Amino acid sequence: MYVYDEYDQKIVDERVAQYRDQTERFLAGKLTDAEFLPLRLQNGLYVQRLAPMLRIAVPYGLLNSTQLRKIAQITRDYDKGYAHISTRQNIQLNWPELAEVPDLLAELATVQMHAIQTSGNCIRNTTTDQFAGVAADELEDPRPYCEIIRQWSTLHPEFAFLPRKFKIAVCGSAEDRAAIHAHDIGLELVANGAGEVGFKVLVGGGLGRTPVIGQAICEWLEKKHLLTYLEAILRVYNQHGRRDNKYKARIKILVKAMGTDAFREAVEQEWVHLKEGPTTLTEEEISRACGFFVAPDYRELDAEEQNSQLQSQCDAEPIFGNWVKRNTREHRVAGYRAVTISLKATGYAPGDITDAQLDLMADLADQYTFGEIRSTHQQNLVLADVETAQLYSLWQQLQGAGLATANIGYLTDMICCPGGDYCSLANAKSLPVAEAIQARFDDLDYLYDLGPLELNISGCMNACGHHHIGHIGILGVDKKGQEFYQVCLGGSQSKEASIAKILGPSFKQEDMPDVIEKILDTFLGLRQEQETFLDTYRRVGIDPFKERVYAPAN
Amino acid sequence: MPRLIKDGAIIEDNWLAPDAESNAPASAQLLTLEQWLQLRDKSGRGVQLEPGEAPAPLLDHLQDIPLVVINFPLFMDGRGFSYGRELRERGFQGELRAAGHFIRDQVTYLRRCGFNAFQPADESQLEAFVASLDDFSESYQATPDQPLPLFRRRS
Structure with a gap:
């Protein structure tokens, strides 16, 4: 993974010093609330319902074991002994003291971490595939470009x-x-006709109040132009994006208003002056960045032998076999597998992890992989390089810590924002809804029979829980001071991305497990062969679901 | 006389604020963009841009303009950062001044976008603003004050 040099360290240290001064001025009454607001937000600090919430940046979801141990220690010293993985692959703390945040940031800086631009009206943490570098279906590792973008966008x-x-x-x-279709800018590494890899550039995707699928404005961009092209897009947006209404201020609204072609034209006009300028990437810089993401020292393993050993372990202990099937996936190197650790055990807030679990994960990363851990936008953790023969012993350790829930990709592996229990923006609670659904559908055989199913819950329009791109999405809404829940169906975050459609009038919290059950029953009744929920939905449309859910009670 | 920061020092302002109503603004008076556009002999005249007034019309006259003031009525409106950087990138050599309701914590960014003069609405904090010009000694991006991005300077 990327390692800071003296320049990176200096920038982060100077930001800590600047933020310390800003906090002191605020506490001394020299900065107004309105002035301090963007300054603290640009350092990830929200003032929430119960206490401030601090969002720590995890650039493109990559952490090492030293950093994870530091996070564990920080949750003990500054918080209540747990942390939360966000849908931007970041780590959130729910209970730090505002006055102590500068000290907390100084501690983070000692392990090359920070909270820069994890909130506010600025460029946020760049995210990517949690299986980058190990996925068998990868054209090229996106992480060097994420790091290049991280540096360019930082301050x-x-x-x-x-x-x-x-x-x-x-x-x-x-x-x-x-x-990538649900982002202000989505970048996809693609090869052109000559086989040369560059970027397809999508703009104007996003969730929130007005969900939009991003549109391509450049089918293939040479790598060296990446930053100048991004700069041109941002400059058009900064000058022309709406500032009169925060609900119409995202770039998606500007792209819609201008039209994709006119927006592309405006970007090209800005780009003329930036293209080939000093921000043009050099071959040296690209290879320097790539040098931090080379394959670790994999052992040459006898895959056949490893697999047959694994098979007999799975046969001997079906619970383990099930976990292997659901939570581990193919690796590009023979004899290795990538393991997803579910943070979605029933009874625990999705994405939450305790200090002891953080410490354990750091130890396991050192013991079973090359000391790296990834966070995912589905709010889980990944150990990307585990030898197949070691899976059983890893699983045993995970089981002892409540981290072996075998539900990755299934209904109970839901994305869920912290909601009204913590967040001051929320219209409704999301955690109790998640828990009630997990509790209702805790029969694993039933879950597996349903097949891959993404259920996403947001406590408000801001859509941190990505409800628009869940196969089933749930949105908390406020109706005359009461919490209700709107259900939408058919969203997808894949390359065939789609925005979920609203099913109909919203429901009370206590009715939600029944509503989900009716939706699932409808699916099971209409399903052909091995269709997934999304396949069936796309074939039959929303009406059968609507009829069933809103049918008058007998 | 109002004061401001220019090239790191606190000095008195020799320019007068624009008067949108005036038909014949004095030569030391800043012009609104509209006044400036209508003026035939533009040389030596300073102009003030408001949010929404991109610097495009100025770009053919950059040699003749001694001062461009970019007004920040609200500190959260960041359009002026792009205006300033674009003016410098396109060759503007004169005084580039931020005026209005920007805050101390923005001056380091404004400086990096090419601003060399700062006239906050609240003059009482000028010394503190000077101190914040150098909140950062290093940065990643190519900007008017540092034409090479860090990746071209790393040793």
């Missing part, structure tokens, strides 16, 4: 006061695991 002086937040995602594989 960018021109783009710190944009009309609204700005999110970039990069995908380098056949299957899109980074939801």
Whole structure:
């Protein structure tokens, strides 16, 4: 993974010093609330319902074991002993003291971490595929480009006061695991006719109040132009994005208003002056970045022998076999598998992890992989390089810590924002809904029979829980001071991305498990052969679901 | 006389604020973009841009303009950062001044976008603003004050 040099360290240290001064001025009454607001947000600090919430950046979801241990220690020293993995692959703390945040940031800086631009109207953490570098379907590793974008976007002086937040995602594989169509800018590594790899550039995707699928404005961009082209897009947005209404301020609204062709034209006009300028990437810089993401020292393993050993372990202990089937996946190197650790055990808030579990994960990363851990936008963790023969012993350790829930990709592996229990923006609670659904559908055989199913829950329009791109999406809404839940169906974050359609009038919290059950029953009744929920939905449309859910009670 | 920061020092302002109503603004008076556009002899005249007034019309006259003021009525409106950087990238050599309701914590970004003069609405904090010009000693991007991005300077 990327390692800071003296320059990176200096920038992060100077930001800590600057933020310490800003906090002191605020506490001394020299900065107003309105002035401190964007300054603290650009350092990830929200003032929430119960306490401030601090969002720590995990650039493109990559952590090492030292960093994870530091996070564990910070949750003990500054918080209540747990952390939360966000849908931008970041880590959130729910209970830090505002006055202690500068010290907390100084501790993070000692392990090359920070909270820069994890919130606010600026360029946020760039996200990518959690299986980058190990996925069998990968054209090229997206992480070097994520790191190049991270550096370019960090404390960018021109783009710190944009009309609204700005999110970039990069995908380098056949299957899109980074939801690039739902980002302000989505970048896909693609080969042109000559076989040369560059970027397809999508703009104007996004969720929130007005969900939109991103549109391509450039089918193939030479790698060296990546940053100048991004700069041209951001400059058009910064100058022309709406600032009169925060709900219409995202780039998607500008792209819609101008039309994709006119927007592309405006970008090209800006780009003329930036193209081939000093920000043009050099071959040296690209290879320097790539040098941090070379394959680790994999052992040459006898895959056949490993697999047959695994098979007999699976046969002997079906619970283990089931976990292998659901939570591990193919690796590009023979004899290895990538393991997803579910943070979706029933009874625990999705994405939450305790300090002891964080410490354990750090130990397991050192013991079973090359000391790296990834966070996923589905709010789980990944150990990307585990020898097949070691899976059983890893599983035993995970089981002892409550981390072996075998539900990756299934209904109970839901994406869920912290909702009204923590977040001051939320219209409704999301955690109790998630828990009630997990509790209702806790029969694993039933879950597996349903097949891959993404259920996403957001507590408000801001859509942090990505409800628009869930196969089943749930949105908390406020109706005259009461919490209700709207259901939508048919969303997808894949390359055939789609925005979910609203089923109909919203429901009370206590009715939600019944509503989901009716939707699932409808699916099972209409399913042909091995269709997934999304296949069936796309074939039959929303009406059969609507009829069943809203049928008058007998 | 109002004061401002120019090239790191606190000095008195020799220019007068624009008067949109005036038909014949004095030569030391800043012009609104509209006044400037209508003026036949533009040389030596300073102009003030408001949010929404992109610098495009100025680009053919950059040699003749001694001062461009970019007004920030609201500190959260960041359009002026792009205006400033674009003016410098296109060759503007004169004084580039931020005026209005920007805050101290923005001056380091403004400086990096090419601004060399700062006239905050609240003059009482000028010294503190000077101190914040150098909140950062290193940066990643190519900007008017540092034409090479860090990746071209790393040793």
